[in-house]
Amino acid sequence: MKRLVELDVNGEPRDAVVHPGQTLLEVLRDDFGLTGAKRGCDLGACGACAVLLDGRPVNACLVLAVEASNHRITTIEGLAEPGGLHPVQAAFVDHGAIQCGYCTPGMVLVAKALLDERPDADDAEIREALSGNICRCTGYVKILEAVRAAAAALRPAP
Amino acid sequence: MQDGPFEYHAPDSLDQAVGLLREHGSDAAPFSGGTDLLLAYKRGTLRARHIVSLAGIPDLRAIESRLDGGLAIGALATLREVAVSNPVRSTCPALAEAAGRAGSPLLRNRGTLGGNVCLDTRCWYFNQSEAWRASRAPCEKAGGDECYVNVKENLCVALFAADTPPALIVAGAEATLAGPDGERTVAVETLYSGDGLLPIARAGEEVLIRLIIPAPGPRSGSAYVKYSVRDSIDFPIVGAAAMVVLAGDGSIEAARVAFTGIRAAPFRIPELEAGLEGRDPPGAADGELTALTAKALGSLWLSDAVPHKRRVAGLTALEAVTRAAERAGAERAA
Numbered sequence A: 001m002k003r004l005v006e007l008d009v010n011g012e013p014r015d016a017v018v019h020p021g022q023t024l025l026e027v028l029r030d031d032f033g034l035t036g037a038k039r040g041c042d043l044g045a046c047g048a049c050a051v052l053l054d055g056r057p058v059n060a061c062l063v064l065a066v067e068a069s070n071h072r073i074t075t076i077e078g079l080a081e082p083g084g085l086h087p088v089q090a091a092f093v094d095h096g097a098i099q100c101g102y103c104t105p106g107m108v109l110v111a112k113a114l115l116d117e118r119p120d121a122d123d124a125e126i127r128e129a130l131s132g133n134i135c136r137c138t139g140y141v142k143i144l145e146a147v148r149a150a151a152a153a154l155r156p157a158p
Numbered sequence B: 001m002q003d004g005p006f007e008y009h010a011p012d013s014l015d016q017a018v019g020l021l022r023e024h025g026s027d028a029a030p031f032s033g034g035t036d037l038l039l040a041y042k043r044g045t046l047r048a049r050h051i052v053s054l055a056g057i058p059d060l061r062a063i064e065s066r067l068d069g070g071l072a073i074g075a076l077a078t079l080r081e082v083a084v085s086n087p088v089r090s091t092c093p094a095l096a097e098a099a100g101r102a103g104s105p106l107l108r109n110r111g112t113l114g115g116n117v118c119l120d121t122r123c124w125y126f127n128q129s130e131a132w133r134a135s136r137a138p139c140e141k142a143g144g145d146e147c148y149v150n151v152k153e154n155l156c157v158a159l160f161a162a163d164t165p166p167a168l169i170v171a172g173a174e175a176t177l178a179g180p181d182g183e184r185t186v187a188v189e190t191l192y193s194g195d196g197l198l199p200i201a202r203a204g205e206e207v208l209i210r211l212i213i214p215a216p217g218p219r220s221g222s223a224y225v226k227y228s229v230r231d232s233i234d235f236p237i238v239g240a241a242a243m244v245v246l247a248g249d250g251s252i253e254a255a256r257v258a259f260t261g262i263r264a265a266p267f268r269i270p271e272l273e274a275g276l277e278g279r280d281p282p283g284a285a286d287g288e289l290t291a292l293t294a295k296a297l298g299s300l301w302l303s304d305a306v307p308h309k310r311r312v313a314g315l316t317a318l319e320a321v322t323r324a325a326e327r328a329g330a331e332r333a334a
Helices: A024-031 A087-094 A104-117 A123-129 A141-154 B014-027 B037-043 B079-084 B086-091 B093-101 B113-117 B164-170 B270-276 B287-297 B309-333
Strands: A003-009 A012-018 A050-053 A056-059 A072-074 B007-009 B028-031 B050-053 B063-065 B071-074 B174-179 B182-187 B207-213 B220-227 B238-246 B252-260
Touching (some): A050 A104, A087 A104, A087 A141, A104 A141, A123 A141, B014 B028, B063 B086, B071 B086, B079 B113, B093 B164, B113 B207
Parallel strands (some): B007 B050
Antiparallel strands (some): A050 A056, A050 A072, B174 B207
């Protein structure tokens, strides 16, 4: 039986009529046109569908739309600040951390969530936080460089 | 998943949840984080038409210290919450480690301890897409008559591979289940049937609500070591948890070691535990103990086709024992 779900997506109230079996990923992409989150494996193993749920990274392909009601959802489309990119996005661009771009929204969101919680995250913590996001193109080196640079940029100047 | 393969129920009390499970019987599945159940629906291996979400039931998520120094962990606590909890890290480091190695960071933000404890068994003939499995007759676990691993007896030998149960077992943890007749509390070790088809000894209308960890004794330490292909996302090829109590002279007074990823249930090896008693903590790989472990395991059904499991099991266990002993020693010195 279909039901109405009311979601907070990037600070805006959005609603959709969904079947119980519809995932948050499907609703974001097909109902709201927010195609930044990608359907990579649809099994929770690649992280290309990562969005933030109340600030925490989750695989949107494994969250039912009905479960996302009354939670804050942040997608990559909600990250840029007025007039410019979020520092994590800018660092990805500056450090050549984007090739095909498919893993990028997930990587950026996970990195942002990490740095929000642990601005002093060291290399091991960055690698661990990104360990649920797979990249086929970059070999991860530039991605890690970008996240380190974003962390430095986000830390208050001494 | 379009066209709703199931109805979604969101009860706000345990009584309601149990009532729904009872009403719909085998056509209902209790649902916590959903990271395994939704996968099963997508693969076409779970067909229950009623999902009973436990997320709206109050008081199932807290991690609380008990008066006796132990811990009560709500079954709906996420794996991440368990992994980062200071009370869990000090009371049972093996559990914090196991929860912190299950799945990936994204999966740990949704997956729950209860879900991990009740995880279905796995086999590489079963955990495949519908298209993959359509190339042959359904296996036993998928409702057919054949086992493609145990071809001689056609008995399902799907593997249990969740990370947290071995840690809970070596800690002597108990599980509380709520059902129509009230609550019952059992040793976690007894939750597992050893049957690949129906691995969890839980009545259909029962809900796992709490895990209770006893206070660790003096001079004890625990650890969990996971051997897997990748350090993230992958299930363990072998996971070993150890709890070690040291004697006054620093030798092992008692040890408990539990394994996952090897059989259809998590289990301990009494011969290995006996072999560890009275010894100094094995600093490096101990040939005698690893051989003993391999022998005790006997022949294994390779539901994930990893032929070196018997050799690796002992090595993983000894690493866990060594780390547990180090923690017990530090505890002793404190």
